[in-house]
Amino acid sequence: MEIKYRTVPLVLRKYEALARRLRRGHPKWAEVQYELAKRRKGYAGEKKVDYYLRMLASKFTILHDVCLNVNGQTFQMDNLIITPHAIYIIDVKSYHGSINFDHILKQSIHADGKTERGYMYPITQVELQQYKLQQWLLEQSLPSIPIYHFVAISEPSTSIHVKGDEEAVAKIVGHGEDMPRRILHQEELLTNGPVFQHQQICYAIKNNCVEFDLDVMDIHQLNQSDLQQGVFCPECGYLGIPRTHSGWYCHQCQKKYRNAHMPAIDDYLLLVKPRIRNSECMEWLKVNSRSTITRILQNSDLLYDAKRRWWMK
Ligand SMILES: [Zn+2]
Known part of the structure:
Protein backbone atom coordinates (compact mmCIF):
# COMPACT_ATOMS: atom_id res chain seq x y z
CA MET A 1 0.00 0.00 0.00
CA CYS A 209 7.30 13.95 7.62
CA VAL A 210 8.07 17.60 6.94
CA GLU A 211 8.18 19.32 3.56
CA PHE A 212 11.71 19.75 2.25
CA ASP A 213 12.40 23.43 1.69
CA LEU A 214 15.20 25.68 0.48
CA ASP A 215 15.46 29.46 0.33
CA VAL A 216 16.04 29.70 -3.43
CA MET A 217 16.28 33.51 -3.39
CA ASP A 218 19.06 33.30 -0.82
CA ILE A 219 20.87 30.50 -2.71
CA HIS A 220 21.11 32.68 -5.81
CA GLN A 221 21.56 35.91 -3.84
CA LEU A 222 18.44 37.50 -5.23
CA ASN A 223 16.16 40.20 -3.83
CA GLN A 224 12.55 41.00 -4.50
CA SER A 225 13.72 43.80 -6.81
CA ASP A 226 15.18 41.13 -9.15
CA LEU A 227 11.69 39.71 -9.74
CA GLN A 228 9.34 40.92 -12.44
CA GLN A 229 5.95 41.98 -11.10
CA GLY A 230 2.57 41.63 -12.74
CA VAL A 231 0.11 39.03 -13.94
CA PHE A 232 0.87 36.57 -16.75
CA CYS A 233 -1.61 35.79 -19.50
CA PRO A 234 -2.50 32.12 -18.88
CA GLU A 235 -2.56 31.47 -22.62
CA CYS A 236 0.25 33.38 -24.33
CA GLY A 237 2.40 34.06 -21.27
CA TYR A 238 2.55 37.82 -21.77
CA LEU A 239 3.54 39.50 -18.50
CA GLY A 240 1.68 42.53 -17.24
CA ILE A 241 -1.86 42.04 -18.48
CA PRO A 242 -4.05 44.83 -17.06
CA ARG A 243 -6.96 44.47 -14.67
CA THR A 244 -10.32 45.26 -16.21
CA HIS A 245 -13.79 44.90 -14.79
CA SER A 246 -13.95 41.54 -12.96
CA GLY A 247 -10.96 40.05 -14.77
CA TRP A 248 -7.67 40.45 -16.61
CA TYR A 249 -7.58 41.35 -20.28
CA CYS A 250 -4.85 40.17 -22.65
CA HIS A 251 -4.65 42.42 -25.69
CA GLN A 252 -2.65 39.81 -27.60
CA CYS A 253 -5.18 37.02 -27.09
CA GLN A 254 -8.10 39.48 -26.94
CA LYS A 255 -9.59 37.50 -24.12
CA LYS A 256 -10.52 38.07 -20.50
CA TYR A 257 -9.34 35.77 -17.71
CA ARG A 258 -11.06 35.89 -14.34
CA ASN A 259 -8.44 34.17 -12.19
CA ALA A 260 -5.12 35.03 -13.89
CA HIS A 261 -3.91 36.66 -10.65
CA MET A 262 -3.94 33.41 -8.67
CA PRO A 263 -0.63 31.99 -10.00
CA ALA A 264 0.91 35.45 -9.54
CA ILE A 265 -0.05 35.51 -5.84
CA ASP A 266 1.34 31.97 -5.51
CA ASP A 267 4.65 33.16 -7.00
CA TYR A 268 4.85 35.91 -4.37
CA LEU A 269 4.14 33.48 -1.54
CA LEU A 270 6.76 31.03 -2.88
CA LEU A 271 9.52 33.54 -3.51
CA VAL A 272 9.08 36.69 -1.46
CA LYS A 273 7.27 35.82 1.77
CA PRO A 274 4.74 33.18 2.82
CA ARG A 275 2.26 36.00 3.56
CA ILE A 276 1.04 39.09 1.73
CA ARG A 277 -0.50 42.43 2.77
CA ASN A 278 -3.07 44.31 0.68
CA SER A 279 -0.57 47.04 -0.24
CA GLU A 280 2.07 44.46 -1.23
CA CYS A 281 -0.48 42.66 -3.39
CA MET A 282 -1.46 45.92 -5.12
CA GLU A 283 2.18 46.53 -6.03
CA TRP A 284 2.85 42.90 -7.05
CA LEU A 285 -0.21 42.60 -9.29
CA LYS A 286 0.11 46.22 -10.46
CA VAL A 287 -3.42 47.13 -9.44
CA ASN A 288 -4.20 50.65 -8.25
CA SER A 289 -7.54 50.02 -6.62
CA ARG A 290 -7.50 48.97 -2.97
CA SER A 291 -11.10 47.72 -3.13
CA THR A 292 -10.24 45.50 -6.13
CA ILE A 293 -7.31 43.97 -4.25
CA THR A 294 -9.44 43.41 -1.16
CA ARG A 295 -12.06 41.65 -3.28
CA ILE A 296 -9.39 39.54 -5.03
CA LEU A 297 -7.87 38.46 -1.72
CA GLN A 298 -11.26 37.79 -0.12
CA ASN A 299 -12.16 35.48 -2.99
CA SER A 300 -8.82 33.66 -2.86
CA ASP A 301 -8.06 30.55 -0.82
CA LEU A 302 -5.89 32.62 1.55
CA LEU A 303 -6.77 33.17 5.19
CA TYR A 304 -6.75 36.66 6.70
CA ASP A 305 -4.92 37.31 9.93
CA ALA A 306 -6.85 40.36 11.17
CA LYS A 307 -4.39 41.08 13.97
CA ARG A 308 -1.34 41.24 11.72
CA ARG A 309 -3.33 42.37 8.66
CA TRP A 310 -1.88 39.92 6.22
CA TRP A 311 -3.05 36.95 4.14
CA MET A 312 -1.54 33.49 4.11
CA LYS A 313 -2.26 29.86 3.10
ZN1 LIG B 1 -2.45 36.34 -23.98
Whole structure:
Protein backbone atom coordinates (compact mmCIF):
# COMPACT_ATOMS: atom_id res chain seq x y z
CA MET A 1 0.00 0.00 0.00
CA GLU A 2 1.24 3.47 -0.77
CA ILE A 3 0.67 5.67 2.29
CA LYS A 4 2.59 8.72 1.15
CA TYR A 5 2.45 9.89 -2.44
CA ARG A 6 4.83 12.01 -4.43
CA THR A 7 3.66 15.50 -5.32
CA VAL A 8 5.54 18.26 -7.14
CA PRO A 9 8.27 19.20 -4.63
CA LEU A 10 8.05 22.62 -3.01
CA VAL A 11 11.59 23.51 -4.12
CA LEU A 12 10.77 22.63 -7.73
CA ARG A 13 7.65 24.83 -7.52
CA LYS A 14 9.86 27.63 -6.19
CA TYR A 15 12.26 27.24 -9.13
CA GLU A 16 9.36 27.23 -11.62
CA ALA A 17 8.18 30.51 -10.08
CA LEU A 18 11.69 31.98 -10.03
CA ALA A 19 12.35 31.09 -13.67
CA ARG A 20 9.08 32.80 -14.63
CA ARG A 21 9.83 35.94 -12.64
CA LEU A 22 13.47 36.48 -13.61
CA ARG A 23 13.81 38.42 -16.81
CA ARG A 24 15.81 36.85 -19.62
CA GLY A 25 19.26 38.39 -19.56
CA HIS A 26 19.34 38.75 -15.78
CA PRO A 27 22.86 37.75 -14.55
CA LYS A 28 21.37 34.81 -12.62
CA TRP A 29 18.99 33.70 -15.38
CA ALA A 30 21.19 30.90 -16.76
CA GLU A 31 22.03 29.35 -13.39
CA VAL A 32 18.36 29.37 -12.36
CA GLN A 33 17.38 27.75 -15.66
CA TYR A 34 20.08 25.10 -15.16
CA GLU A 35 18.88 24.33 -11.63
CA LEU A 36 15.26 24.21 -12.80
CA ALA A 37 16.09 21.79 -15.63
CA LYS A 38 18.06 19.57 -13.23
CA ARG A 39 15.23 19.46 -10.71
CA ARG A 40 12.61 18.79 -13.40
CA LYS A 41 14.73 15.90 -14.67
CA GLY A 42 15.14 14.59 -11.13
CA TYR A 43 11.41 14.70 -10.48
CA ALA A 44 10.62 12.97 -13.80
CA GLY A 45 13.16 10.26 -12.91
CA GLU A 46 11.64 9.75 -9.47
CA LYS A 47 8.20 9.28 -11.03
CA LYS A 48 9.62 6.69 -13.43
CA VAL A 49 11.02 4.68 -10.53
CA ASP A 50 7.73 5.07 -8.60
CA TYR A 51 6.08 3.19 -11.45
CA TYR A 52 8.32 0.14 -10.89
CA LEU A 53 8.15 0.28 -7.11
CA ARG A 54 4.35 0.33 -7.27
CA MET A 55 4.56 -3.37 -8.16
CA LEU A 56 5.42 -3.94 -4.49
CA ALA A 57 2.46 -1.96 -3.15
CA SER A 58 0.22 -5.02 -2.79
CA LYS A 59 2.73 -6.67 -0.45
CA PHE A 60 4.53 -3.87 1.36
CA THR A 61 4.09 -0.27 2.51
CA ILE A 62 5.57 2.46 0.30
CA LEU A 63 6.31 6.05 1.27
CA HIS A 64 7.56 8.45 -1.41
CA ASP A 65 9.50 11.64 -0.75
CA VAL A 66 10.18 11.33 2.96
CA CYS A 67 11.81 14.20 4.83
CA LEU A 68 12.49 13.87 8.57
CA ASN A 69 14.18 15.88 11.28
CA VAL A 70 17.04 14.39 13.22
CA ASN A 71 19.15 16.40 15.68
CA GLY A 72 17.61 19.59 14.34
CA GLN A 73 18.58 18.80 10.74
CA THR A 74 16.32 17.57 7.96
CA PHE A 75 17.22 14.65 5.74
CA GLN A 76 15.42 13.49 2.66
CA MET A 77 14.83 10.07 1.15
CA ASP A 78 13.23 9.48 -2.25
CA ASN A 79 11.45 6.23 -1.32
CA LEU A 80 10.99 3.93 1.63
CA ILE A 81 9.65 0.40 1.27
CA ILE A 82 8.68 -1.00 4.66
CA THR A 83 8.08 -4.72 5.21
CA PRO A 84 7.63 -6.78 8.41
CA HIS A 85 11.37 -7.58 8.20
CA ALA A 86 13.15 -4.47 6.97
CA ILE A 87 13.14 -0.94 5.58
CA TYR A 88 14.53 -0.35 2.09
CA ILE A 89 15.74 3.11 1.10
CA ILE A 90 15.67 3.67 -2.65
CA ASP A 91 17.51 6.78 -3.76
CA VAL A 92 16.88 7.80 -7.34
CA LYS A 93 19.49 9.25 -9.70
CA SER A 94 18.63 10.54 -13.14
CA TYR A 95 21.62 10.49 -15.43
CA HIS A 96 21.52 10.44 -19.20
CA GLY A 97 24.12 8.65 -21.26
CA SER A 98 26.51 6.89 -18.95
CA ILE A 99 27.65 7.14 -15.37
CA ASN A 100 30.96 6.01 -13.87
CA PHE A 101 31.11 5.05 -10.22
CA ASP A 102 34.67 5.50 -9.03
CA HIS A 103 34.48 3.36 -5.91
CA ILE A 104 38.12 4.03 -5.01
CA LEU A 105 37.90 7.82 -4.89
CA LYS A 106 34.17 7.76 -4.05
CA GLN A 107 33.08 10.04 -6.86
CA SER A 108 30.82 9.74 -9.85
CA ILE A 109 31.84 10.95 -13.29
CA HIS A 110 29.45 11.69 -16.13
CA ALA A 111 29.75 10.76 -19.76
CA ASP A 112 30.91 14.28 -20.59
CA GLY A 113 34.06 13.60 -18.55
CA LYS A 114 33.26 16.22 -15.96
CA THR A 115 33.33 15.25 -12.31
CA GLU A 116 29.99 15.78 -10.70
CA ARG A 117 31.00 18.75 -8.61
CA GLY A 118 29.15 19.72 -5.49
CA TYR A 119 27.40 16.41 -5.21
CA MET A 120 28.15 13.61 -2.90
CA TYR A 121 29.02 10.15 -4.22
CA PRO A 122 25.55 8.53 -4.53
CA ILE A 123 26.55 5.51 -2.44
CA THR A 124 27.96 7.67 0.36
CA GLN A 125 24.79 9.74 0.18
CA VAL A 126 22.43 6.79 0.61
CA GLU A 127 24.66 5.30 3.35
CA LEU A 128 24.30 8.58 5.20
CA GLN A 129 20.52 8.44 4.76
CA GLN A 130 20.54 4.98 6.29
CA TYR A 131 22.60 6.19 9.24
CA LYS A 132 20.26 9.15 9.81
CA LEU A 133 17.17 6.96 9.57
CA GLN A 134 18.67 4.62 12.18
CA GLN A 135 19.28 7.64 14.42
CA TRP A 136 15.74 8.83 13.89
CA LEU A 137 14.22 5.44 14.79
CA LEU A 138 16.33 5.44 17.94
CA GLU A 139 15.25 8.98 18.85
CA GLN A 140 11.61 7.99 18.40
CA SER A 141 12.09 4.83 20.50
CA LEU A 142 10.98 2.71 17.55
CA PRO A 143 12.25 -0.84 17.00
CA SER A 144 15.68 -1.05 15.34
CA ILE A 145 14.52 -2.83 12.20
CA PRO A 146 17.23 -3.69 9.63
CA ILE A 147 17.68 -1.05 6.93
CA TYR A 148 18.94 -1.72 3.40
CA HIS A 149 19.73 0.88 0.76
CA PHE A 150 19.82 1.02 -3.02
CA VAL A 151 20.60 3.60 -5.66
CA ALA A 152 18.15 3.37 -8.56
CA ILE A 153 19.16 4.78 -11.94
CA SER A 154 15.90 6.06 -13.44
CA GLU A 155 16.76 5.88 -17.14
CA PRO A 156 16.86 2.32 -18.55
CA SER A 157 19.21 3.57 -21.28
CA THR A 158 21.87 4.86 -18.86
CA SER A 159 24.91 2.60 -18.86
CA ILE A 160 26.61 2.11 -15.51
CA HIS A 161 30.40 1.73 -15.29
CA VAL A 162 32.48 0.98 -12.25
CA LYS A 163 36.07 1.69 -11.31
CA GLY A 164 37.16 -0.42 -8.36
CA ASP A 165 35.07 -2.96 -6.49
CA GLU A 166 32.41 -3.75 -9.10
CA GLU A 167 30.57 -6.24 -6.94
CA ALA A 168 30.23 -3.80 -4.04
CA VAL A 169 28.74 -1.17 -6.35
CA ALA A 170 26.46 -3.67 -8.11
CA LYS A 171 24.99 -4.72 -4.76
CA ILE A 172 23.68 -1.19 -4.25
CA VAL A 173 23.35 0.42 -7.68
CA GLY A 174 20.97 -0.76 -10.37
CA HIS A 175 18.31 0.38 -12.79
CA GLY A 176 14.89 1.33 -11.46
CA GLU A 177 13.12 -1.59 -13.08
CA ASP A 178 15.37 -4.05 -11.21
CA MET A 179 14.56 -2.67 -7.75
CA PRO A 180 11.42 -4.78 -7.05
CA ARG A 181 13.35 -7.99 -7.82
CA ARG A 182 16.20 -6.99 -5.49
CA ILE A 183 13.84 -6.18 -2.65
CA LEU A 184 11.87 -9.42 -3.10
CA HIS A 185 15.14 -11.36 -3.15
CA GLN A 186 16.31 -9.74 0.12
CA GLU A 187 12.88 -10.37 1.68
CA GLU A 188 13.21 -14.08 0.89
CA LEU A 189 16.48 -14.16 2.82
CA LEU A 190 14.74 -12.53 5.79
CA THR A 191 11.62 -14.75 5.82
CA ASN A 192 12.67 -16.67 8.89
CA GLY A 193 14.18 -13.63 10.62
CA PRO A 194 12.53 -11.45 13.28
CA VAL A 195 9.19 -9.79 12.52
CA PHE A 196 8.74 -6.12 13.49
CA GLN A 197 5.74 -3.91 14.31
CA HIS A 198 6.14 -2.36 10.89
CA GLN A 199 2.75 -0.60 10.82
CA GLN A 200 3.78 1.42 13.85
CA ILE A 201 7.03 2.41 12.09
CA CYS A 202 5.21 3.31 8.83
CA TYR A 203 2.77 5.69 10.50
CA ALA A 204 5.38 7.20 12.81
CA ILE A 205 7.42 8.10 9.71
CA LYS A 206 4.40 9.38 7.80
CA ASN A 207 3.19 11.52 10.71
CA ASN A 208 6.61 13.08 11.25
CA CYS A 209 7.30 13.95 7.62
CA VAL A 210 8.07 17.60 6.94
CA GLU A 211 8.18 19.32 3.56
CA PHE A 212 11.71 19.75 2.25
CA ASP A 213 12.40 23.43 1.69
CA LEU A 214 15.20 25.68 0.48
CA ASP A 215 15.46 29.46 0.33
CA VAL A 216 16.04 29.70 -3.43
CA MET A 217 16.28 33.51 -3.39
CA ASP A 218 19.06 33.30 -0.82
CA ILE A 219 20.87 30.50 -2.71
CA HIS A 220 21.11 32.68 -5.81
CA GLN A 221 21.56 35.91 -3.84
CA LEU A 222 18.44 37.50 -5.23
CA ASN A 223 16.16 40.20 -3.83
CA GLN A 224 12.55 41.00 -4.50
CA SER A 225 13.72 43.80 -6.81
CA ASP A 226 15.18 41.13 -9.15
CA LEU A 227 11.69 39.71 -9.74
CA GLN A 228 9.34 40.92 -12.44
CA GLN A 229 5.95 41.98 -11.10
CA GLY A 230 2.57 41.63 -12.74
CA VAL A 231 0.11 39.03 -13.94
CA PHE A 232 0.87 36.57 -16.75
CA CYS A 233 -1.61 35.79 -19.50
CA PRO A 234 -2.50 32.12 -18.88
CA GLU A 235 -2.56 31.47 -22.62
CA CYS A 236 0.25 33.38 -24.33
CA GLY A 237 2.40 34.06 -21.27
CA TYR A 238 2.55 37.82 -21.77
CA LEU A 239 3.54 39.50 -18.50
CA GLY A 240 1.68 42.53 -17.24
CA ILE A 241 -1.86 42.04 -18.48
CA PRO A 242 -4.05 44.83 -17.06
CA ARG A 243 -6.96 44.47 -14.67
CA THR A 244 -10.32 45.26 -16.21
CA HIS A 245 -13.79 44.90 -14.79
CA SER A 246 -13.95 41.54 -12.96
CA GLY A 247 -10.96 40.05 -14.77
CA TRP A 248 -7.67 40.45 -16.61
CA TYR A 249 -7.58 41.35 -20.28
CA CYS A 250 -4.85 40.17 -22.65
CA HIS A 251 -4.65 42.42 -25.69
CA GLN A 252 -2.65 39.81 -27.60
CA CYS A 253 -5.18 37.02 -27.09
CA GLN A 254 -8.10 39.48 -26.94
CA LYS A 255 -9.59 37.50 -24.12
CA LYS A 256 -10.52 38.07 -20.50
CA TYR A 257 -9.34 35.77 -17.71
CA ARG A 258 -11.06 35.89 -14.34
CA ASN A 259 -8.44 34.17 -12.19
CA ALA A 260 -5.12 35.03 -13.89
CA HIS A 261 -3.91 36.66 -10.65
CA MET A 262 -3.94 33.41 -8.67
CA PRO A 263 -0.63 31.99 -10.00
CA ALA A 264 0.91 35.45 -9.54
CA ILE A 265 -0.05 35.51 -5.84
CA ASP A 266 1.34 31.97 -5.51
CA ASP A 267 4.65 33.16 -7.00
CA TYR A 268 4.85 35.91 -4.37
CA LEU A 269 4.14 33.48 -1.54
CA LEU A 270 6.76 31.03 -2.88
CA LEU A 271 9.52 33.54 -3.51
CA VAL A 272 9.08 36.69 -1.46
CA LYS A 273 7.27 35.82 1.77
CA PRO A 274 4.74 33.18 2.82
CA ARG A 275 2.26 36.00 3.56
CA ILE A 276 1.04 39.09 1.73
CA ARG A 277 -0.50 42.43 2.77
CA ASN A 278 -3.07 44.31 0.68
CA SER A 279 -0.57 47.04 -0.24
CA GLU A 280 2.07 44.46 -1.23
CA CYS A 281 -0.48 42.66 -3.39
CA MET A 282 -1.46 45.92 -5.12
CA GLU A 283 2.18 46.53 -6.03
CA TRP A 284 2.85 42.90 -7.05
CA LEU A 285 -0.21 42.60 -9.29
CA LYS A 286 0.11 46.22 -10.46
CA VAL A 287 -3.42 47.13 -9.44
CA ASN A 288 -4.20 50.65 -8.25
CA SER A 289 -7.54 50.02 -6.62
CA ARG A 290 -7.50 48.97 -2.97
CA SER A 291 -11.10 47.72 -3.13
CA THR A 292 -10.24 45.50 -6.13
CA ILE A 293 -7.31 43.97 -4.25
CA THR A 294 -9.44 43.41 -1.16
CA ARG A 295 -12.06 41.65 -3.28
CA ILE A 296 -9.39 39.54 -5.03
CA LEU A 297 -7.87 38.46 -1.72
CA GLN A 298 -11.26 37.79 -0.12
CA ASN A 299 -12.16 35.48 -2.99
CA SER A 300 -8.82 33.66 -2.86
CA ASP A 301 -8.06 30.55 -0.82
CA LEU A 302 -5.89 32.62 1.55
CA LEU A 303 -6.77 33.17 5.19
CA TYR A 304 -6.75 36.66 6.70
CA ASP A 305 -4.92 37.31 9.93
CA ALA A 306 -6.85 40.36 11.17
CA LYS A 307 -4.39 41.08 13.97
CA ARG A 308 -1.34 41.24 11.72
CA ARG A 309 -3.33 42.37 8.66
CA TRP A 310 -1.88 39.92 6.22
CA TRP A 311 -3.05 36.95 4.14
CA MET A 312 -1.54 33.49 4.11
CA LYS A 313 -2.26 29.86 3.10
ZN1 LIG B 1 -2.45 36.34 -23.98
